[in-house]
Structure formats: structure tokens, C-alpha cells
Amino acid sequence: MSKTFPGNQKHLTLSDRCFIEQALLQNLSFRQMATTLHKDPSTISKEIRLHRSTPRKNSSQKNDCIHSPKCAIHHICGNVICMKSCWFCNNHNCHDYCLDYQPFYCKRIEKAPFVCNGCPDILSCKHPHFYYRAREADTQYRKTLVRSRTGINCSPQELEDLDNLVSPLILKGQPLGHIFATHADEIPCSRRTLYNYVDQSLLAARNLDLPRRVRFKRRYRKSRKEGYKDNNQSYRNHRTYKDFERFIEAHPDAEVIEMDTVKGTKNGGKVFLTMLFRNSSFMLIFLLPQGKQKYVQQVFDTLTELLGPRLFQKTFPVILTDNGPEFKNPSALEFT
Known part of the structure; x- marks a missing residue:
């Protein structure tokens, strides 16, 4: 641990990762992020490199081989009639045949910030892209946490x-x-x-x-899943995660807003209501007196009054939440 940046010895939370994602879009340095989060800059660097992701190849990434501008190879696929250069061919991917294929990586992903977030040339860049997404990073972290604690702790x-x-x-x-x-x-x-x-x-x-x-009589361990049961599950009718996946599959271009609350202490008090727009990584944050349904509903009433019903429905077409008690009255939010 660096003496210049004394850490708080705590794992990064989802809110910390959301801050990192927004800071990358603003091209803040790792040192600036570390100062705000009370972490060492190496912690920020490791987090981004470990949890960055690569999206599906888009149409702008035609050929990312470092030799493509000067490559003179022909007929590598076996089609001797074709007169095009293999690196420019649309019928076959020369990467699958050529032994000299070497992808070109931008200097931005080889050193800090290691991702394309905030890059001004992202739309015209044809090289492999890497992004840091807070939700994806937190999901990967949770899976690693569970996997490391599962099974026998010996070879x-x-x-x-x-x-x-x-x-x-x-x-x-x-x-x-x-x-x-x-x-x-x-x-x-x-x-x-x-x-x-x-x-x-x-x-x-x-x-x-x-x-x-x-x-001795056998002792039965109580499962964690049996610790709390909410018998009233009617609010989940036609609002399960499978319903959400089916809707997104039918409407892939729909804007999804992920809504959650961030608590400061376990004993209650003020909380943050966060709304993360997936497509743009834009986040709205509202400070609530408590994490209760009525305060969440007040935020929706205020937004509806400011935007108007039509613009509100267009801006917030799909909202994804967890099963927190503050979101267990979806009808009040849908018909605000």
C-alpha cells in the first residue's frame, strides 16, 4: 500500500465502480480517481485491467491486422479466381487462414487508461475495443467472490x-x-x-x-435462502427477470435504465437512488431521506411533472430494479 494514498482496506463497491466508469468518460487520471475513492492508484489500474470487456466486433472494425495496409497476400482461402487482396475481402476473414495475422492494439489500451471509455476517436477506430462497464465488472467480481469460497480448500x-x-x-x-x-x-x-x-x-x-x-442426533444447517421469505410475490407477476429478457430480445434497441439504492449505513438514514442508462452510461443520482417506497415515488412524481407524461415514457421505457423493499410497489411507479 502506498504511503501517499492510505487506503480504507475495503473492497470496491458498485457505487465505486460507477464512479470509475464516469471518471473514465471524463478522462480523469488514476491518481484523481484514487484520491476520491481513498484507494491506491494501483487498485484502480488492477480493477480496470481485470474487468474490462470486449464487445462484439462492429462494422467499423473491418480488418485490425497490423500488416493490412501493406499486405500483398492473395488466394489464401484457396479461391484462385478472386482478384481482391485477402485483407480487403468481404467473403472470407483472412484472420482464419493467415499465419502472419497480428492484431493491432491501440496505445490507449496498452497503457493507462487501458480502455476506450472517453476516447474521442471511438467511432472511427477500427482496432479492437475494450470497455469498462460498472455493472459487468461488479457481476464478475461477485462471481469470483462466490467461486473462491466454493468447494474444498485443498488440492x-x-x-x-x-x-x-x-x-x-x-x-x-x-x-x-x-x-x-x-x-x-x-x-x-x-x-x-x-x-x-x-x-x-x-x-x-x-x-x-x-x-x-x-x-449424537444429526444437526441440520438452516439454509441462508430460508432465512427470509416474502409470501406476497404478486408484485412480480409479469415483471420477472425472464420477462425482462424476453422483452429485450423482442426489442433489442430499447433503452434500459438500471435503478438501485446505495445505503450509507445498515441502521437506515439517507440513501442514494441511482438510475444508470445502459446505452450511454449516463447516471442520475437522487438523495433520499430513507430507502422507502414513498420517497422513490416522490422522485418519479417530480420527474413526470418536469418532463411531462409523454417525454417521461420516452426517456424511461424500461426500468430494471432488484427485489428491494423500496421497489415492491411497481404499480405506483408505472402509473405515477
């Missing part, structure tokens, strides 16, 4: 060595506590984890082989 070889050490001793009648105390230096996990491995049948020894384990 197959380590698990096999552990099985060869522990299972024969258990089958001889030795208690697991005694085994752990005797071979603590050779066992690469805690005692509780070792019990879990036996319980999950990851070792040759089973629960039936533990003398005292069979005397």
Missing part, C-alpha cells in the same frame, strides 16, 4: 494425502480428536474442517466409523 493431491493419513487411523478405532492432536503438523486443515470432510464422505472413513459420532 486433489492434498486431499488424497490427508485421506491416506487419517482414514486408516479412524478405521483402527482412534478418535478424531486424538488423531488431530498427534498429527497436527501433518494435517493441512482445522479440526472442524476435518469433521466436515468426514461428514461429506470425502474420505474413506465415514461417520459410522467414528465411535461417538453415531450417538
Whole structure:
């Protein structure tokens, strides 16, 4: 950690990533972003390089080979009748045949800012594009977070060595506590984890082989998904994410506004209501006294009054939210 930029030792949040995306559009430096977010500039750099994405190739990116302007290769696809240069051919992609293909990368993506956000030549550029999208970056981060905490925290070889050490001793009648105390230096996990491995049948020894384990009643772990159940799900009728995907598939050009609330503390208080326009990455932020339905509805009433019903419907055709309690009265927002 740099002494110049003392960090707060916290992971980047979605609001932090939204700020980074907007800062890239304004061509702010990593140092300026780091100062605002109280992070080290290297943290911003790693975040952008790790989570930047490449969209589908558009029509302006005709041929991104570094040799294309001076390339004289013909008939690489095997069609000897064709008189066009292979790099200019519309029927075949010379990249699929040529061994000398070498993509040209703009200096903007080889060094800071590493993405095309905020580039003035983005529409005319024919080279590969890289973008930083806050929502996509946060989704990738969440998936990585879950994936890193799923499964067994040891390699197959380590698990096999552990099985060869522990299972024969258990089958001889030795208690697991005694085994752990005797071979603590050779066992690469805690005692509780070792019990879990036996319980999950990851070792040759089973629960039936533990003398005292069979005397105890099995404890059932309560799933996190069972912690909270909202029995009233009528507000989701025809408003599920699958319904949203079907609508977007039928209307691919529709503007989507992603709406969310950003809380400062868990105990309540003021919150931010954010509206992110997907196509333009433009974001509206409103400060609410609390994250309640009536304050969200007041924002919609104000926007409708300022824009008028027709312009409001044209500006906000599709709004995507999560299942937060502040959004569980969609009818009040749709008929504001």
C-alpha cells in the first residue's frame, strides 16, 4: 500500500465502480480517481485491467491486422479466381487462414487508461475495443467472490494425502480428536474442517466409523435462502427477470435504465437512488431521506411533472430494479 494514498482496506463497491466508469468518460487520471475513492492508484489500474470487456466486433472494425495496409497476400482461402487482396475481402476473414495475422492494439489500451471509455476517436477506430462497464465488472467480481469460497480448500493431491493419513487411523478405532492432536503438523486443515470432510464422505472413513459420532442426533444447517421469505410475490407477476429478457430480445434497441439504492449505513438514514442508462452510461443520482417506497415515488412524481407524461415514457421505457423493499410497489411507479 502506498504511503501517499492510505487506503480504507475495503473492497470496491458498485457505487465505486460507477464512479470509475464516469471518471473514465471524463478522462480523469488514476491518481484523481484514487484520491476520491481513498484507494491506491494501483487498485484502480488492477480493477480496470481485470474487468474490462470486449464487445462484439462492429462494422467499423473491418480488418485490425497490423500488416493490412501493406499486405500483398492473395488466394489464401484457396479461391484462385478472386482478384481482391485477402485483407480487403468481404467473403472470407483472412484472420482464419493467415499465419502472419497480428492484431493491432491501440496505445490507449496498452497503457493507462487501458480502455476506450472517453476516447474521442471511438467511432472511427477500427482496432479492437475494450470497455469498462460498472455493472459487468461488479457481476464478475461477485462471481469470483462466490467461486473462491466454493468447494474444498485443498488440492486433489492434498486431499488424497490427508485421506491416506487419517482414514486408516479412524478405521483402527482412534478418535478424531486424538488423531488431530498427534498429527497436527501433518494435517493441512482445522479440526472442524476435518469433521466436515468426514461428514461429506470425502474420505474413506465415514461417520459410522467414528465411535461417538453415531450417538449424537444429526444437526441440520438452516439454509441462508430460508432465512427470509416474502409470501406476497404478486408484485412480480409479469415483471420477472425472464420477462425482462424476453422483452429485450423482442426489442433489442430499447433503452434500459438500471435503478438501485446505495445505503450509507445498515441502521437506515439517507440513501442514494441511482438510475444508470445502459446505452450511454449516463447516471442520475437522487438523495433520499430513507430507502422507502414513498420517497422513490416522490422522485418519479417530480420527474413526470418536469418532463411531462409523454417525454417521461420516452426517456424511461424500461426500468430494471432488484427485489428491494423500496421497489415492491411497481404499480405506483408505472402509473405515477
